[in-house]
Amino acid sequence: MAAKQEAGSAAFAGGSCRAESMDPVLPMLLVPVRSEAIERLGSRAQMHREQEVLGSLTAAGNLQVLSLAPGGPGGGGCCLKGPFGHFVWEDSHNGTSKDKPKLLAFCENYELLIYEFNLKDGRCDATILYNCSGKTLQKLIEEQGVSISLLSLRILSFNNNTSLLFINKCIILHIMFPERDSEIRVLSCFTLSLPTQTVDTIIDMQLCRGVLFVLSSLGWIYIFDTVNGRNVAHVELALYQENVYNKQQQEPAKISSFTSLKVSQDLDVVVIVSSSNSAIAVNLNLYFRQYPGHLLCERTLEDLPIQGPKGIDEDDPVNSVHNMKLTKFSFQVDRSWNAQLSSLKETIKSSKPEVSCCTSWFQDILHLESPESGNHSTDVPSCAFLPRAIMHGQFNFPQKAHMKTSDRGKAWKLMHLSEQEEPVELTCMSVTGFSALFTWVVGMTGCTIVLWDLETQGMQCFSLGQKCIPIDNSGDQQLCLLLTENGLSLILFGLTQEEFLNRLMIHGSASTVDSLCHLNGWGRCSIPIHALEAGIENRQLDTVDFFLKSKENLFILSSKSSVPDQFDHLPSHLYLRNVEELIPALDLLCSAIRESDSETQSKHFSEQLLSLTLSFLNKQMKELCIHTEEIDEHLQKAVDILTSYINELRTFMIKFPWKPTDTIDEYNVSESVSTVKESDIWEKLSSEEVIANAILNNKIPEAQTFFRSNSHSAQKLEELIRIGLGLVFDNLRKNNIKEASELLKNMGFDVKDHLLKICFYTTNRNVRDYLVGKDETV
Structure with a gap:
């Protein structure tokens, strides 16, 4: 994915779009998608929060649905002929349609249609489950005592077969779609109490946790409770002009130029975008403290319930604590040290408004949906291509303390980009209590991602290619998902590649890291030892395997190099x-093998861990011996270290499967091999004597190297072990049980168990009688 950081292309009051210092920006490809599939999409897309599918309205009004399922063709989908005006994916939590996501859309004449998609086996087949004509919809409204003609329609939500509709910019209709043979039902219908002549000025709206925010071109934001239609508050945007001009000495944007709004999921911040390359952020908690008269739903203390928790005496401190939570005071009734510590602990652990030191502006909306309720999604999409572990980095923002922003600034904050002669489109993708994410398109120069830090008012820009489709998503975790020319991509701010992979290794899985590295063409990074420790503790063999593979680059300069002297470029001391x-990692592996080998239930894990570790060590020894003609002092020390671990681990190879005899070695025996320092002595001995000497002195790898240079069959481990077992039997015939036991032990066998097998199955009576007599001393 071609991308670069933009320098000096934007400015704001008090700073500029930073490019030099700076926090790193990491773009990554998550799912490759065919370019022809991307070209069929519109300018924006909306992703289902639980399924690997997204939808996009084209310029012609058609609805393109694109499947991103791992088993699919990487761009399979379908086209629903329109023209459609708007669509919303169903946010279902009953688990009944795991592989069949639904969406609600309306087309011309305001006809509502529910589509269901079959995504099995990479398909994307659409089926119409239900349709409701505009006439039927108008009739349902008239049955509620409201006589209108349908002029506009906006789908606010689609949850568990129910939908909230915003009709004619002033009516909220809550309907339930039929199941089987039942008919569509109206759950509620009411007209919003908007000021006169305001309806025609409505330009944007957003539903968040059951609260509807409506933006008027007259410079007002009206806030409504969608359960009863009550106007709970309003924000006068004209008030920001005086604040911005006095504080920053900068001409603010014109009120009439506001085009859209975006609200954070915690309802703390609302960002309003202007067509004049600017945006303002309003901290609603600070705003309503500054202008309490604009908060219309505030309860008085006389309205507070006086009944305490059941079963608690009214004089009990617990009852006092309960009542104090319902007031606007932060006084703590129990002033003991333990109570203070408990209060701090609960404040940190919980994100609920009632445990905050100060209450939020929306506390009096008693039925307000919590972020954990699942309605109007606040979680990260749990797609196969988007592991939750990715979010343990820059975008996993903590819950915001309600008083924190007051220490940093006032209720209003302004972002202003530099003036451009070409047409500019500035769109807010998502907002949290700490930052806002924008896409900034200037003419035909491509798309730029802008991250605005609301605390420091700093900006960070990242320029992308011309073909870039932002993906709308909601939630506390600020995901920057885009469709680029290569496919579905994610952009992380504030993380380097190595930091991201290390965190993903710890909080995710090695297989995810490996697939991401392969997909993005990243080389394996150096994985920290605590990731290996976590992998061993959690018995994640893929993590251990990935750790060892990442360390191969420490020894092999280039996997493409086949030149015998490739180590010439790597000094032996390095x-x-x-x-x-x-050494610390190898000690950790040996310790884990030793501990798990002693436990019956952990034997299988021990053998798998032993296999991975020995394969790694043997590969390093093999590469060193093949590509090094002469071993100097430094390399000899390295060989001794590796050999010591190999010898230690061989003692655990009791039940380890030997390499099949028909397996062909990967290397060519004619390649040059290093000389062994025992070669001069072994040249004068027979092959059986060499093997005996090597086994007794823990020199089996050296013996294999020696036999390889002489093209002897004992270069293969199974052949060497076969000859070694023959030497054991020869020693038993000579009544030399001490040397026989030492040979068995150094070859990785259980001495007593193997001697018993020889005693049971041997046809040599003298050996059998000798072992019977020695049974108690073995």
Whole structure:
């Protein structure tokens, strides 16, 4: 994905779009998608929060649905002929349609249609489950005592087969779609109490946690409770002009130029975008403290319930604490040290408004949906291509303390981009209590992602290619998802590639890290040892395997190099240092193998861990011996270190499967191999004597190297072990049980168990009688 950081292309009051210092920006490809599938989409897209599918309205009004399922063709989908005006994916939590997501859309004449999609086996087949004509919809409204003609329609939500509709910019209709043979039902219908002549000025709206925010071009934001239609508050945007001009000495944007709004899921911040390359952020808690008369739903203390918790005496401190939570005071009734610590602990752990030191502006909306309720999604989309572990980085913002922003500034904050002669489109993608994310399109120069820090008012920009489709998503976790020319991509601010992969390794899985590295063409990074420790503790063999594979680059300069002297470019002292740096990890692996081998229920894990570790060590020894003609002092120390671990781990190979005899070695025996320092002695001995000497002195790898240079069959481990077992039997015939036991032990066998097998199955009576007599001493 071609991308670069934009420098000096934007400015705001008190700063500029930073590019030099700066916090890193990491773009990554999550799902490859065919370019022809992307070209069929519109300028924006909306993703289902639980399924691997997204939808997009084209310029012609058709609805393109694109499947991103891992097993699919990477761009399969369908086209629903329109023209459609708007659509919303169903936010269902009953789990009845796991593989069949639904969406609600309306087309011309305000006809509502529910589509269901079959995504199995990479398909994307659409079926119409229900349709409701505009006439039927108008009739339902008239039955509620409201006589109108349908002029406009906006789908606010679609949850569990119910939908909230915003009709004619002034009517909220809550309907339930029929199941089986039942008919569509109206759950509620009411007209919003908007000021006279305001309806025609409504330009944007957003539903968030059951609260409807309506933006008027006259410079007002009206806030309504969608349960009863009550006007709970309003925000006068004209008030920001005096604040911005006095504080920043900058001409504010014109009120009439406001085009859209975006509200954070915690209802603390609302961002209003202007057509004049600017946006303002309003902290609603601070705003309503500054202008309490604009909060219309405030309860008086006389309206507070006086009944305490059931079963609690009214004089009990617990009852006092309960009543104090319902007031606007932060006084703590119990002033004991333990009570203070408990209060601090609960404040940190919980995100609910009632445990905050000060109440939120929306506390009096008693039925307000919590972020955890699942309605109007606040969680990260749990797609197969988007692991939750990714969010343990920059975008996993903590819950915001309600008084924190007052320490940093006032209720109003302004972002202003530099003036451009070309047409500019500034769109707010998402807002949290700490930052806002925008897409900024200037003419035909491509798309720029802008991250606005609301605390410091700093901005960070990242420029993308020309073909870039922002994906709308909601939630506390601020995801920057885009469709680029290569496919579905994610942009992370504030993380380097190595930091991101390390966190993903710890909080996610090695397989996810490996697939992301492969997909984005990243080389394996150096994984920290605590990731290995976590993998061993959680018995994640893929993490152990990925850790060991990431360390292969410490020894092998280039996997493409086949030149015998490829180690010439890596000084031997650096090679030794790399091996020494690996000692803590090897000690950790050996310790884990030793501990798990002693437990019956952990034997299988121990054998798998042993297999991975020995394969890694043997591969390093093999590469070193093949590509190094002469071993100097530093390399010899490295070989001794690796050999010591191999010898230690061989003792655990009791039930380890040997390599099949028909397996062909990966290397060519004619390749040059290093000489072994025992070669001069072993040249004068027979092959059986060499094997005996090597086994007794823990020199089996050296013996294999020696036999490889002489093209002897004992270069293969299974052949060497076969000859070694023959030597064991020869020693038993000579009544030399001590040397026989030592041979068995160093070859990785259980001495007593193997001697018993020989005693049971041997046809040599003398050996059997000798072992019977020695049974108690073995």
